[in-house]
Amino acid sequence: MNGDPKAGKVALRAIGLRKNFGDLVAVDGIDLEARAGECLGVLGPNGAGKTTTIEMLEGLLVQDAGRIEVLGRTWGADGDAIRQRIGVQLQETQFLDKLSCYELLRLFGSFYDKRDGEDDVLARIGLTDKRDVHVSKLSGGQKQRLAIGCALLHRPRLLFLDEPTTGLDPQARRRVWEIIEDFKVGGGSVVLTTHYMEEAERLADDLLIIDHGKVIASGAPETIIATLHAENVVEFTPLRPGATDAGGERVPREWEDAFRALDGVDAVLIDGASVRMTASRTQVAIASLFACLDERELGLVDLRTHRATLEDVFLSLTGKHLRDD
Amino acid sequence: MTRRSELRELTRVRILTFLREPEALFWVFVFPLVLAAVLGFAFREGSLEPTPIGIIAERPGDATSEAATDALTLVLARDELLSIERFASFEDARKQLTKAAIDVLVIPGAPPTLELEPNKSEAEIARVRILRALELEASGGAEADVRIAPVTEKGSRYLDFLFPGLLGMNLMGTGMWGVGFAIADVRRRKFLKRLLVTPMRRSSFFLSFMLSRLVFLILELLVIVLIGTLLLDVPFRCNVFDFGVLSAVGAFTFAGLGILVASRAKTIEGVSGMMNLVMMPMWLGSGVFFSYERFPDGLQPVLKLLPLTGLNDALRAMMLDGDGLAAVGPELLVQVAWGALSFAVALKIFRWQ
Numbered sequence: 001m002n003g004d005p006k007a008g009k010v011a012l013r014a015i016g017l018r019k020n021f022g023d024l025v026a027v028d029g030i031d032l033e034a035r036a037g038e039c040l041g042v043l044g045p046n047g048a049g050k051t052t053t054i055e056m057l058e059g060l061l062v063q064d065a066g067r068i069e070v071l072g073r074t075w076g077a078d079g080d081a082i083r084q085r086i087g088v089q090l091q092e093t094q095f096l097d098k099l100s101c102y103e104l105l106r107l108f109g110s111f112y113d114k115r116d117g118e119d120d121v122l123a124r125i126g127l128t129d130k131r132d133v134h135v136s137k138l139s140g141g142q143k144q145r146l147a148i149g150c151a152l153l154h155r156p157r158l159l160f161l162d163e164p165t166t167g168l169d170p171q172a173r174r175r176v177w178e179i180i181e182d183f184k185v186g187g188g189s190v191v192l193t194t195h196y197m198e199e200a201e202r203l204a205d206d207l208l209i210i211d212h213g214k215v216i217a218s219g220a221p222e223t224i225i226a227t228l229h230a231e232n233v234v235e236f237t238p239l240r241p242g243a244t245d246a247g248g249e250r251v252p253r254e255w256e257d258a259f260r261a262l263d264g265v266d267a268v269l270i271d272g273a274s275v276r277m278t279a280s281r282t283q284v285a286i287a288s289l290f291a292c293l294d295e296r297e298l299g300l301v302d303l304r305t306h307r308a309t310l311e312d313v314f315l316s317l318t319g320k321h322l323r324d325d
Numbered sequence: 326m327t328r329r330s331e332l333r334e335l336t337r338v339r340i341l342t343f344l345r346e347p348e349a350l351f352w353v354f355v356f357p358l359v360l361a362a363v364l365g366f367a368f369r370e371g372s373l374e375p376t377p378i379g380i381i382a383e384r385p386g387d388a389t390s391e392a393a394t395d396a397l398t399l400v401l402a403r404d405e406l407l408s409i410e411r412f413a414s415f416e417d418a419r420k421q422l423t424k425a426a427i428d429v430l431v432i433p434g435a436p437p438t439l440e441l442e443p444n445k446s447e448a449e450i451a452r453v454r455i456l457r458a459l460e461l462e463a464s465g466g467a468e469a470d471v472r473i474a475p476v477t478e479k480g481s482r483y484l485d486f487l488f489p490g491l492l493g494m495n496l497m498g499t500g501m502w503g504v505g506f507a508i509a510d511v512r513r514r515k516f517l518k519r520l521l522v523t524p525m526r527r528s529s530f531f532l533s534f535m536l537s538r539l540v541f542l543i544l545e546l547l548v549i550v551l552i553g554t555l556l557l558d559v560p561f562r563c564n565v566f567d568f569g570v571l572s573a574v575g576a577f578t579f580a581g582l583g584i585l586v587a588s589r590a591k592t593i594e595g596v597s598g599m600m601n602l603v604m605m606p607m608w609l610g611s612g613v614f615f616s617y618e619r620f621p622d623g624l625q626p627v628l629k630l631l632p633l634t635g636l637n638d639a640l641r642a643m644m645l646d647g648d649g650l651a652a653v654g655p656e657l658l659v660q661v662a663w664g665a666l667s668f669a670v671a672l673k674i675f676r677w678q
Binding site: 058059060080083084086088090092093094095096098099103106107108109110111112150 | 330331333334335337338341342345346511514515516518519521522523524525678
């Protein structure tokens with residue numbers, strides 16, 4: 001422990017993290033901080049360096065440069081003390097199929113100095129009726145809850161979750177969220193990576209958006225959305241004169257420039273045949289859009305407006321959708 | 326709640342997962358039973374099988390030729406260890422010869438012709454038997470006077486030699502496969518990686534494999550030794566405790582080798598290949614099926630240093646000659662050295678993720 005009076009308030013801090021795999025720069029100078037009792041959401045497209053970052057924080061990988069402090073301790077000196085106090089769910093763990101839920105929790109419990117009883121944990125993750133069922137017989141959602149049970153049976157102060165709900169149906173996803181929220185209510189801190197905007201919006205107090213191994217935005221979700229300098233998004237698909245469908249062709253450069261010049265429009269992003277504009281003054285933007293379409297005799301396939309979301313932030317920062325599906 | 330012993334829990338989990346894996350149970354417990362049954366059948370008393378031979382007239386269908394064939398068949402049939410099949414067409418007869426369904430094809434004549442594959446020992450046996458039957462006929466039935474004393478003494482049959490070798494081979498197989506596969510499996514599942522983020526001591530992880538092996542070793546030895554002594558009448562002349570210590574040392578050695586072989590492999594296939602590469606020389610050169618003394622002299626020191634050679638020699642010395650632990654000291658030392666070395670290297674190069 002150091003003498004910094006704020007040390008108790010920060011569960012996790014990393015400064016200047018770097019990691020190369022051969023010539024590939026996976027993580028290129030990332031700073032992050034997770035406050036005690038809060039959830040830090042880490043977002044980024046596939047291959048952005050999320051998992052590499054998380055694995056360095058978990059002590060699985062050693063960083064090439066930078067400093068990591070977990071619960072006031074560093075990995076080199078206090079590895080075992082940190083492991084006693086963190087809980088980890090990894091993305092691809094397959095548990096031993098032939099063990100029952102109870103037996104698996106019992107095994108993981110034996111690694112820790114302090115732990116909850118297996119049956120208490122089963123109740124918390126809603127698997128009491130699956131106590132003696134083998135892992136191989138569980139559904140995807142049940143397996144994921146069991147994985148989280150294994151990560152929190154020793155009452156960790158910091159929980160790492162790497163895409164805990166990927167591939168689950170909405171109902172199973174909500175049950176996982178409830179477990180995570182319970183953990184936060186109990187005072188625990190969480191680091192979460194996810195592909196789902198809804199998940200980040202519901203669970204995360206702070207967000208870190210990374211791409212190409214770098215942080216491209218960070219802060220509270222509202223703050224990040226505000227950095228778009230636009231509260232609303234107007235999406236539409238223009239139609240050539242006389243055409244009946246957009247045909248999937250990219251919007252011509254010339255139209256793009258015209259849309260960019262419209263009154264009330266802050267930014268324009270072309271997504272194939274569709275256009276996504278952010279606007280601080282939506283009505284003005286739409287009015288000038290219609291005038292522009294009329295003037296060029298362009299039609300419309302569709303037109304939507306909605307308040308800016310994290311997805312919009314993500315798209316405008318990385319040019320990619322958060323998920324490919 | 327207070328902390329449970331992680332070593333005990335890890336060992337418990339290893340035993341549970343093993344017992345719930347039907348294939349693994351088969352190889353450890355059922356396979357030796359099957360092997361024993363086959364051995365018992367192959368080496369049952371009075372199991373000398375008649376040699377199958379074929380006979381065919383020089384000119385099939387020709388009365389004189391067929392009559393000569395009848396006469397020769399009668400001569401040969403006096404040897405009850407010749408089982409004779411009469412053919413009507415050369416094509417059939419030669420097909421059977423190629424398939425080794427018969428070892429020699431006899432064609433009567435002066436002299437009779439024997440068609441055979443000269444490199445096969447079965448053909449040689451058949452040839453000698455046929456010659457003996459012909460000579461007996463020529464000499465009017467006078468047999469050379471020798472006294473036959475069959476070797477039936479317990480402990481000197483081939484089966485008695487073979488059995489300890491098979492026990493050693495089984496200890497090697499179950500040790501290496503049991504440990505090597507289990508490690509490759511937890512690595513493939515990324516379960517190993519998950520264990521790494523817990524405070525689990527790495528030594529506990531390895532020791533749990535060793536300890537679970539010990540538990541299965543006791544069951545395995547019971548099954549195999551009881552079959553050997555009770556059903557196959559193989560001698561067991563040593564002290565049970567000494568035998569147990571030797572087997573445990575053998576099991577630890579091969580568990581250590583299993584960990585070493587699995588220490589880098591990323592896939593089950595990779596581990597299988599490595600296992601076969603390591604075990605193959607020992608199947609052949611460690612005196613499981615035949616004495617390694619048949620190999621050239623220059624190879625002897627190398628063969629004696631193989632871990633299975635020492636184990637087989639020691640098992641034989643104990644079971645057949647009633648030697649104690651002290652007498653097999655050098656073999657034990659070789660075992661311990663292999664086990665310790667494998668374990669030490671495995672710890673150094675082990676791939677955790």
